[in-house]
Amino acid sequence: MLITPKVVFAVMxxxxxxxxxxxxxxxxxxxxxxAVPGSPAFNLMDVDQSAIMRPGTAKEIAISIGNxxxxxxxxxxTFGVELSPGxxxxxxxxxxxxxxxxxxxxxxxxxxxxxxxAGGEVSAITLGTRFTLFDETDLLADTNFTRLLIDIGGKIxxxxxxxxxxxxxxxxxxxxxxxxxxxxxxxxxxxxxxxNDKYSRIIKEKRDSVKQTQxxxxxxxxxxxxxxxxxxxxTENLIATKYGLWLTYGDGLWENNLNLVGLRLLxxxxxxxxxxxxxxxxVLRSYIGENNYKxxxxxxxxxxxxxxxxxxxxxxxxxxxANGIWLETSAGVKKQGKNRTEVISSFxxxxxxxxxx
Amino acid sequence: MPxxxxxxxxYNAAGGPLSVNVVFDTLMVCTYQLILRExxxxxxxxxxTGDNANDQxxxxxxxxxxxxxxxxxxxxxxxxxxxxxxxxxxxxxIEIYQxxxxxxxxxxxxxxxxxxxxxxxxxxxxSC
Numbered sequence: 287m288l289i290t291p292k293v294v295f296a297v298m299x300x301x302x303x304x305x306x307x308x309x310x311x312x313x314x315x316x317x318x319x320x321a322v323p324g325s326p327a328f329n330l331m332d333v334d335q336s337a338i339m340r341p342g343t344a345k346e347i348a349i350s351i352g353n354x355x356x357x358x359x360x361x362x363x364t365f366g367v368e369l370s371p372g373x374x375x376x377x378x379x380x381x382x383x384x385x386x387x388x389x390x391x392x393x394x395x396x397x398x399x400x401x402x403x404a405g406g407e408v409s410a411i412t413l414g415t416r417f418t419l420f421d422e423t424d425l426l427a428d429t430n431f432t433r434l435l436i437d438i439g440g441k442i443x444x445x446x447x448x449x450x451x452x453x454x455x456x457x458x459x460x461x462x463x464x465x466x467x468x469x470x471x472x473x474x475x476x477x478x479x480x481x482n483d484k485y486s487r488i489i490k491e492k493r494d495s496v497k498q499t500q501x502x503x504x505x506x507x508x509x510x511x512x513x514x515x516x517x518x519x520x521t522e523n524l525i526a527t528k529y530g531l532w533l534t535y536g537d538g539l540w541e542n543n544l545n546l547v548g549l550r551l552l553x554x555x556x557x558x559x560x561x562x563x564x565x566x567x568x569v570l571r572s573y574i575g576e577n578n579y580k581x582x583x584x585x586x587x588x589x590x591x592x593x594x595x596x597x598x599x600x601x602x603x604x605x606x607x608a609n610g611i612w613l614e615t616s617a618g619v620k621k622q623g624k625n626r627t628e629v630i631s632s633f634x635x636x637x638x639x640x641x642x643x
Numbered sequence: 644m645p646x647x648x649x650x651x652x653x654y655n656a657a658g659g660p661l662s663v664n665v666v667f668d669t670l671m672v673c674t675y676q677l678i679l680r681e682x683x684x685x686x687x688x689x690x691x692t693g694d695n696a697n698d699q700x701x702x703x704x705x706x707x708x709x710x711x712x713x714x715x716x717x718x719x720x721x722x723x724x725x726x727x728x729x730x731x732x733x734x735x736x737i738e739i740y741q742x743x744x745x746x747x748x749x750x751x752x753x754x755x756x757x758x759x760x761x762x763x764x765x766x767x768x769x770s771c
Contacts (some may be wrong), residue, residue: 378670378732380695393670425726426670429696435724436694439674442762443692443720447676450718451685459649460716460768471646478644478762482722486759489724493759 321548322532325368326511327398327414330530338366338400341374366400366412384427394418398511411524414511422503431496438485438492445481450474501577502538509533528554529561544573544580565590578606584616594623598630612636645751647764652739652747656710656771662740663717665693665701666748669733671756672696672724679705682714702740709741712769719765723756730756737765 323329328338372392382389395417402410418424425431455461458470509532514524533549548569556562571584586598600618607613617631654661667673673695679688693701705712723733736750749765 378668380667380670380672381698383670384696385698428726431726432672432696435672435726436674436696439672439694439722439724439760440676440692442722442760443674443676446720446762446764447678447690447718451678451687456680456683456685456716459647459766460651474764475644475646478764482644482758482760482762489759493726 322416322507322509322534324416325366325396325398325414326416326509326530326532327400327412328366328368329509329532330414330511330513330528331364331366331400331402331410331412338368340368363404364400364402366398368396368398370394370396380426380432384429384432390427391417391419394421402515408516410513410515410527412511412513412528414509414530416507416509419506419508421505421507423500423505425493425496425500428496428500431492434492434496435489438489442481442485446474446478449477449481453477498577502536502542502544502573504537505535507534526555528552542574542576546571546573563592565592575603580604582616584618586620594625596620596622600630602632610637644761645763647766648749648751649766649768650747650749651768651770654709654712654739654741654746654769654771656713658709659742660707661705661709661712661769663703663705663719664738664740665719665721666736666738666750667695667701667733668753669695669723669731669735671731671733672726673721673733673735674724675701675719675721677703678718678720679712680716680718682716688715710771713771715769717767717769719767720762721765722760722762724760725756732756735763735765737767739767 325338370393372389372395376389376392378393379389383393384390396415398412398414398416400412401408402412421427453473454470459467461467509530511530512526513528515527516523516525529552531549531551534546536544536546538544546569548567548571550565550567552565553561554563565588567586567588569584569586571582573580573582575581581601581603584598584600584602586600587595588597589595598618598620600616602614602616602618605613612635614634614636615632617629620628620630622628663677665675665677675693677689677691677693679690680686681688689703689706691703693699695701705715717737719737721735723735725731732753732755734751734753736748738745738748740746747767749767751763751765
């Protein structure tokens, strides 16, 4: 059997998995999630996913607000809205996205907000934003990849045009014979599906190939959120009660390396009504490998003025074992104050959006 | 795969030349091919290709005088390709202009792409 990186990774995963099961200590409760949350506002409040509205257009927002104003909608106890104003309000232009940094920032900007109600009144309001300062992994901004896809798109159009020119009569679809029109419509649809399916596989291959080279490019994302709550269930007396800040930076130093820094800071009012509850954490992770299988070394530090700071170091790996299924495993040690050093481990299967073949 | 959308365009035979403008509202890659066919035949009058990743104008003047386009059929093949797994929405269309005025158009509905790529076909017949 050939000892490839994939084989080494699989063996390492099995060893760590056995090790993890024996120790039965889960690292997930200790490790900070280094990614900036998709919707920072929802991270500060406890929102049921079903109570989140994600309007895609300004019209959808207007309709929803209209329904609420007219009393046609009963709001749940917690209710959230997440939207991208750039995507909703601006006419989308790929050329502008690729050439205009300000517009690209607005397209990627995400706003989130939510309300919590108590006794029918609003008791807390949360607002958040997530933004990308730069992202060299973004395939939409990759002009070389765009040129590849334009070439493929041109071939699809050309093949379909050639087919219709040879097989579809010139009077279609303006003849008076409805049956004939339906017949040719189905012929065109079948051929269009056939041609598009053929090129879909090529597009996926090209995308996978580009992703292999882009996975460790530079990226900087940030998220901010704030919560205002009212002690007496009226919006008039809302005061800021919680703030959150998230920051993620990633970059590769060489072809098979990616280094990530994740920072999280949460501040909340305590019972004395002062911002004295502060929690912060930092994660440094260095990957070696490729997009689909990689090992990493990670260092975590967690600070809290309510608790003893803790530090952890672990070794782990991630492997794309099937389309959309990721295996993640890690093992390491954690030290909190003067407590005995603890062995930590994790073994997870993670699902992501499967790719269309 | 979407079925072709078609429309008859009435225009002024005595007016100025006809122009075709390709409209995109998407961040995904879109390429198009416009083919103008002679009345009652598949003979090609013009065959133009383009895409949405450049700053060039996607407006084309049809050749000859306006009346020469009577009965001609314009086929617009527009293929949308998503760059990442996330995909997105797209809305595409063709606008027909004469003497600086938009005289007709076809716009697809705003749709979310389901596969990696999709082709929309829009067909116009010019009539004066």
